[in-house]
Amino acid sequence: MSTSIHIAPWQVAASLVLVGLAAAISFWQRADLERDILVATGRSIVQLTLVGYAIKLIFDADTIWLVLLLLAAMVFFGAITARHRAAKVPDSFGPLLIALALAGASTLGLVVALGIFEPTPRYLVPVGGMVIGNAMTASAVALNRLGDEMADARSRIEATLALGATAREAAAPTVRRALRSGMIALVDSTKTTGLIFFPGTMVGMLLAGASPTDAVRLQLILLYTLLGSVSISALTATLLAYRHFFTQAAQLRDPGS
Amino acid sequence: MLFELREVGVDRGGRAVLDSFGASVPDGSTAIVGPSGVGKSTLLRLLNRLADPDRGEIAYRGRPLTEYEPLALRREVALVPQLPALLEGTVESNLRYAAELAGEELDAEATLARAGLDPSFAARDVSRLSVGEQQRAMLARALAQRPRVLLLDEPTSALDHAARDRIEAALAELRREHEVSIVLVSHDPEQARRLGDQILEMPA
Ligand SMILES: Nc1ncnc2c1ncn2[C@@H]1O[C@H](COP(=O)(O)OP(=O)(O)O)[C@@H](O)[C@H]1O
Numbered sequence: 001m002s003t004s005i006h007i008a009p010w011q012v013a014a015s016l017v018l019v020g021l022a023a024a025i026s027f028w029q030r031a032d033l034e035r036d037i038l039v040a041t042g043r044s045i046v047q048l049t050l051v052g053y054a055i056k057l058i059f060d061a062d063t064i065w066l067v068l069l070l071l072a073a074m075v076f077f078g079a080i081t082a083r084h085r086a087a088k089v090p091d092s093f094g095p096l097l098i099a100l101a102l103a104g105a106s107t108l109g110l111v112v113a114l115g116i117f118e119p120t121p122r123y124l125v126p127v128g129g130m131v132i133g134n135a136m137t138a139s140a141v142a143l144n145r146l147g148d149e150m151a152d153a154r155s156r157i158e159a160t161l162a163l164g165a166t167a168r169e170a171a172a173p174t175v176r177r178a179l180r181s182g183m184i185a186l187v188d189s190t191k192t193t194g195l196i197f198f199p200g201t202m203v204g205m206l207l208a209g210a211s212p213t214d215a216v217r218l219q220l221i222l223l224y225t226l227l228g229s230v231s232i233s234a235l236t237a238t239l240l241a242y243r244h245f246f247t248q249a250a251q252l253r254d255p256g257s
Numbered sequence: 258m259l260f261e262l263r264e265v266g267v268d269r270g271g272r273a274v275l276d277s278f279g280a281s282v283p284d285g286s287t288a289i290v291g292p293s294g295v296g297k298s299t300l301l302r303l304l305n306r307l308a309d310p311d312r313g314e315i316a317y318r319g320r321p322l323t324e325y326e327p328l329a330l331r332r333e334v335a336l337v338p339q340l341p342a343l344l345e346g347t348v349e350s351n352l353r354y355a356a357e358l359a360g361e362e363l364d365a366e367a368t369l370a371r372a373g374l375d376p377s378f379a380a381r382d383v384s385r386l387s388v389g390e391q392q393r394a395m396l397a398r399a400l401a402q403r404p405r406v407l408l409l410d411e412p413t414s415a416l417d418h419a420a421r422d423r424i425e426a427a428l429a430e431l432r433r434e435h436e437v438s439i440v441l442v443s444h445d446p447e448q449a450r451r452l453g454d455q456i457l458e459m460p461a
Pocket residue numbers: 254256269270274291292293294295296297298299300
């Protein structure tokens with residue numbers, strides 16, 4: 001892939017016209033989103049610029065250690081972010097951290113081992129970012145659902161424990177539904193990809209001047225990589241986290257304590 | 258003695274629901290009565306270790322409850338909760354699940370009969386049962402494990418008179434069989450007299 005395009009600052013500035021349009025619509029229809037649009041625009045400029053410099057730094061240094069450091073930081077902050085959405089799950093940070101780390105390490109390890117991508121910053125940084133970001137969303141959705149379902153199913157789970165079922169057996173239907181909801185979004189969007197929307201990577205590749213064949217192939221690789229990462233993270237997070245609802249003696253913990 | 262409770266205390270939501278509670282529960286049929294909120298359900302859940310007391314000791318057949326493996330204990334001392342909570346599927350699949358956990362052969366027809374249900378209930382989907390039928394299916398599910406003790410938490414509280422009478426008839430029959438001891442929670446003193454050899458009153 002030797003394609004490369006140049007975007008001048010004035011082009012970015014010109015696209016702000018569309019932000020102005022969004023703000024005008026919000027103001028006109030009293031959607032009360034003007035402030036949010038302003039904040040969102042400001043944050044996107046600052047955050048992406050900073051990330052751009054960080055990536056440039058890592059590309060220039062060209063060492064694997066900086067890449068690993070960046071990925072580790074993404075896993076850490078991803079787990080912190082996901083924890084807020086899993087508020088009903090006791091001590092969800094540990095399971096999320098392990099889930100993201102495992103999903104990132106195993107999928108990146110596999111695509112490198114299979115020879116799909118070279119282990120260089122140019123591939124590992126963007127692919128790692130997507131893998132960990134999607135893993136974070138999936139495990140956050142899964143644990144969010146787990147927390148809701150455990151609360152709803154309390155009496156059924158306890159009635160099952162009363163039969164002498166293990167915590168694992170009593171929670172199995174709940175764990176299954178949580179895992180499904182963590183994975184379903186990506187499975188569904190993979191089904192409709194290309195029909196209802198053009199995925200971001202493909203759009204980027206086409207804009208950057210790559211051939212449609214290459215754009216499609218890369219997009220497929222990334223979709224499949226993400227499917228792997230999303231399943232691993234949702235599975236790991238739910239299997240580690242459901243235990244936190246039970247005591248050693250297979251008793252359902254009091255939600256208040 | 259079936260159960261022996263000494264100085265039992267349980268805290269919930271920062272206050273003592275049970276405090277220095279003592280009681281002896283012999284084999285046979287015991288009814289626990291007391292007004293709503295005194296801790297009857299809390300007490301019953303201690304007896305098969307769905308919860309552990311914060312203070313005091315409970316013995317089952319002369320041995321501390323904590324010495325029993327909780328999963329095995331729960332198959333021997335079965336609890337039927339106040340509100341039915343069956344697993345998705347048919348009545349029979351629920352009975353089978355329970356029987357398999359306990360390593361018992363399932364005779365669905367005989368088990369249903371002991372809970373006052375006719376054999377046609379085996380194939381019924383649990384989501385299509387009335388609350389009274391669900392309550393009897395819960396009883397049948399517990400019986401499918403061939404427990405030695407049945408803990409019943411207000412088994413008729415959500416039911417009309419006809420459904421209540423059917424459950425009571427089934428329980429009276431179980432009591433006559435003498436194969437299983439019964440600890441039954443009730444807020445109805447009349448029912449307690451009908452079903453208990455012994456009545457344990459919980460002070461308000
Ligand atoms: N998990 C809990 N958190 C806070 N309070 C509780 C909890 N469980 C029970 N209680 C309180 O303990 C008391 C006894 O409850 P319970 O054993 O269900 O009473 P009963 O079955 O006799 O009606 C009630 O006042 C109830 O509100």
